[in-house]
Amino acid sequence: MANTSLENDGQGMIVNPKPTADNQDWDGDDADRADRLRFEEEQAMIREQSEARAAKAAAEAKLIADAHKAAAPKEASA
Numbered sequence: 001m002a003n004t005s006l007e008n009d010g011q012g013m014i015v016n017p018k019p020t021a022d023n024q025d026w027d028g029d030d031a032d033r034a035d036r037l038r039f040e041e042e043q044a045m046i047r048e049q050s051e052a053r054a055a056k057a058a059a060e061a062k063l064i065a066d067a068h069k070a071a072a073p074k075e076a077s078a
Helices: 030-077
Strands: none
16 A cells, blocks of 8 residues: 555654663763753853953954044144
């Protein structure tokens, strides 16, 4: 018989519903805690890099603004 869209094509089947003795991945195990710690450390590093970039951009903008202010009175007096 030809396959129809009404037949079960295997979509949504639960392949391994329960952990076996060889494959026990329970929430809260050491690997999960290590993953969470690593993720938090990576997020902190990303945050620090982002803040450093923002501070650098602000410092560069301030230098440019100060240079324009210093040049403005010379242009006005000429």
